Amino acid sequence: MRRMLAARAALPVPDVAGALGAxxxxxxxxxxxxxxxxxxxxILECCEHHFSGVKRQxxxxxxKVDNLEHHCVDIQLDFMxxxxxxLGPEEAQDWFWATARQSITTLGFYAHYWLKGVEHHQYFHFISDILNxxxxxxxQAFxxxxxxxGLSDQRTVLHVFADCGPHFRSYEFLWCLVEVCKSKFPTVFLHFLLEHHGKGRNDGQFGLQRRWAVDYARDHVISDVSDMKGALEAGAMMTMSLDPPPAGPSYRIVVFTPAAKPKFVDKLDNSKTDLQIEYTYCLRIQxxxxxxxxxxxxxxxxxxRSTDEQKxxxxxxxxxxxxPAKEESWRVSYRKTEPEKDNLNVGVLQRRLDHQKHAKLANLASRADPEIVKLARDQRREAxxxxxxxxxYAVLAVNLADDSDSSNSDSGSGSE
Structure with missing residues (x-):
């Protein structure tokens, strides 16, 4: 477009009235x-840069999944x-009250490592009634x-992959890996998968978990975390029987109940560094x-870029x-024995009726309320x-069209 503009600017303006203004x-x-x-x-350049980063990561x-070195451990984690x-084969009416539902958190781990010359793929489902x-x-779960x-000290490199959620992309989680580096692995990599990175192994893990729960609930009632553990273990056993480990992946279900939430949280003091964690997707801790x-x-x-030390x-x-920790304690999901049920506010119902009488009157015309019947009658009359x-209007339009055609034919014959 710039070339076309330059070529057009070089052309002389025609000597015609109004050409210059045009x-x-x-x-x-x-x-x-x-x-x-x-x-x-x-905007397009930003999108191109982002999705090229998605492909790179x-x-x-x-x-790493296809060519994991024997001295490396690969872990990916995500919240479901x-x-x-x-859940159950027959849903009871009181299950639908909000206070009758109990939420269960799942933190999924995918662990990939070599052990005694055999490659292992393990999935861990950490289920809990803690909603934090x-x-x-x-x-704590990591x-x-x-x-x-229970890996030996022969492993020297740990790769941790996580998404960009604030629970992982934080200076608290980064300091946790610093402690892991000091005690277990001499080298730790923290990789962040970019936003909208597509589906990964954790997503497949969570899809299986939902299917296991649904299949189990066809014949059993899942009422709490212990029932959910039984449901997931039954599904995991069935899945592993079709593709037995270590050739296929293994699945372990863990009811995770962490200790009391710490009063203080340790984090990397980024004010002492040049790091802004929201602008990076790969950190190496050595x-x-x-x-x-x-x-x-x-x-x-x-x-x-991590293969080149100079970068x-x-x-x-x-x-x-x-x-200090932001919250003093864990937020625990619980279920009340009796659902909360507020009495109906008759005044509110009456005001709603006053404001909604005009709606869908055709469905209300059979009612005995004289006012509603009158409104329905008026609506039918208007229709x-x-x-x-x-x-x-249609008849007049047809007549006008006929008169116009006849007048055109008469004028045409006169000109002839």
């Missing part, structure tokens, strides 16, 4: 179009949308997972060779900051009047 108007329209396209181009992620109970999808819950894996120092963290921005930038001093008017 040329100026045309230039103005073109300038407005160029400004609109420039704004759209900025996804490619690195899948390469809460499920509610009770926050960093404190994720940190520590519990590492204990359950154990410092000098024990008195904590660790060295490098920002690679994208995972596929990483040190964030600066790695210092812990302790602050008949409009129909009569439309019929009259």
């Amino acid at each position: 040329r100026l108007d045309f230039h103005k329209d073109e300038a407005d179009a160029m400004a609109a396209l420039a704004k759209a181009n900025v 996804h490619g690195f992620r899948e390469d 949308e809460n499920m509610t109970t009770p 999808h926050d960093s404190a819950f994720a940190v 520590g519990d997972l590492l204990l359950r894996l 154990r410092h060779p000098v024990p008195m120092y904590v660790a060295v963290i490098k920002d690679f921005v994208y995972s596929d 990483g930038v040190s964030i600066g001093n790695v210092v812990m900051k302790r602050q 008949k009047r409009k129909a009569k008017y439309l019929r009259t």
